Amino acid sequence: MDLTTLGAAIAAFTGIGAGIGIGIATAKAVDAVARQPEADGKIMKLLLLGCALAEATAIYGFVVAIMILFATK
Amino acid sequence: MMNRVFQTLNIFFERVMGIGCMDIGGLLKELLLEDKVAIHFDFMNGFFDINRSIVISWVIILVLILFMLFITSNMKVHNISKKQLIAELIVEKLRGITYGMLGEEGLRYRDYMVVVLVFIGASNLVGLFGQTPPTMDLNVTASLSLMSIILVEAAGIRKKGMKKWVKSFAEPMAVVAPMNVLELAIRPLSLCMRLFGNIIGATVIMELLKMAVPVFIPAAFSLYFDLFDGLIQAYVFVFLTSLYIKEAVE
Numbered sequence: 572m573d574l575t576t577l578g579a580a581i582a583a584f585t586g587i588g589a590g591i592g593i594g595i596a597t598a599k600a601v602d603a604v605a606r607q608p609e610a611d612g613k614i615m616k617l618l619l620l621g622c623a624l625a626e627a628t629a630i631y632g633f634v635v636a637i638m639i640l641f642a643t644k
Numbered sequence: 645m646m647n648r649v650f651q652t653l654n655i656f657f658e659r660v661m662g663i664g665c666m667d668i669g670g671l672l673k674e675l676l677l678e679d680k681v682a683i684h685f686d687f688m689n690g691f692f693d694i695n696r697s698i699v700i701s702w703v704i705i706l707v708l709i710l711f712m713l714f715i716t717s718n719m720k721v722h723n724i725s726k727k728q729l730i731a732e733l734i735v736e737k738l739r740g741i742t743y744g745m746l747g748e749e750g751l752r753y754r755d756y757m758v759v760v761l762v763f764i765g766a767s768n769l770v771g772l773f774g775q776t777p778p779t780m781d782l783n784v785t786a787s788l789s790l791m792s793i794i795l796v797e798a799a800g801i802r803k804k805g806m807k808k809w810v811k812s813f814a815e816p817m818a819v820v821a822p823m824n825v826l827e828l829a830i831r832p833l834s835l836c837m838r839l840f841g842n843i844i845g846a847t848v849i850m851e852l853l854k855m856a857v858p859v860f861i862p863a864a865f866s867l868y869f870d871l872f873d874g875l876i877q878a879y880v881f882v883f884l885t886s887l888y889i890k891e892a893v894e
Contacts, residue, residue, distance in 0.1 A: 616744070616883075619876065619879065619880060619883070620880070620883060620884075620887075623838065623876075623880040623883075623884070626838075626842075627834055627837075627838050630837060630838055630841030630842060630845070631837060631841070633841050633844075633845055634837055634840070634841045637844075
């Protein structure tokens with residue numbers, strides 16, 4: 572088996588962090604909306620920003636995995 | 645032993661689910677390293693290629709311009725038509741979105757943000773028509789994020805003046821100055837990689853789905869990956885850029 576494939580698989584583990592981060596952010600946002608339904612718009616905007624930033628790590632992992640698979644050859 | 649298990653699994657996938665024939669490596673190669681050249685010019689000694697992403701973004705720009713010309717033609721002050729009402733509504737909504745992000749100080753950059761929002765949104769939606777989105781090309785996202793960071797720094801210089809702009813790197817303390825300088829490179833890199841990675845991830849997943857189940861299910865997932873994700877990414881790109889601008893002009 573080719574070890575580069577394994578490297579790409581390890582790079583894909585960054586998804587764990589992003590998943591946990593987005594989960595926490597969404598849970599808190601739901602809490603906040605339940606407490607203050609009128610602040611809906613502001614919370615939504617902040618949630619989107621937080622999710623985008625948390626998601627970035629997973630995307631970096633994905634890009635690294637693609638680089639390992641295809642750019643090194 | 646393990647090999648036996650893998651072989652059995654492979655046969656199971658091939659026979660029962662019909663996805664054994666899907667060649668993931670080949671698919672990724674096709675998406676990433678495909679022959680992206682659309683127009684090829686020969687010069688005296690060399691050549692000049694125009695990539696497919698550029699041609700697709702030309703088409704997008706053309707469609708957007710035609711739409712705008714159509715919708716803004718024949719405008720009046722009184723007794724307006726439905727078409728003009730729609731045009732005004734669109735402009736109001738888009739400006740409203742960017743107004744909240746830029747704040748009072750950065751209002752002069754609002755129309756640029758609207759243009760970037762519409763362009764990225766439109767190019768992410770191209771996947772719906774079976775084309776590869778131009779934002780799937782790293783060159784396109786890199787140039788967009790370079791434009792963003794240049795605008796951010798130019799806004800800072802314009803607002804504060806050269807001296808204060810240089811000084812602002814050492815805020816709030818002199819210790820963080822290296823970090824602030826590093827951010828000059830990190831910000832466009834992360835903007836560029838976020839957009840590129842999201843779009844290529846969505847496209848790869850959609851292609852895999854289309855290979856596995858050709859009917860019905862890709863339509864449902866396309867709603868999320870092509871429509872929702874693309875628009876969210878356009879919004880996030882513009883949101884982050886205007887956040888940086890807001891920070892720079894404060």
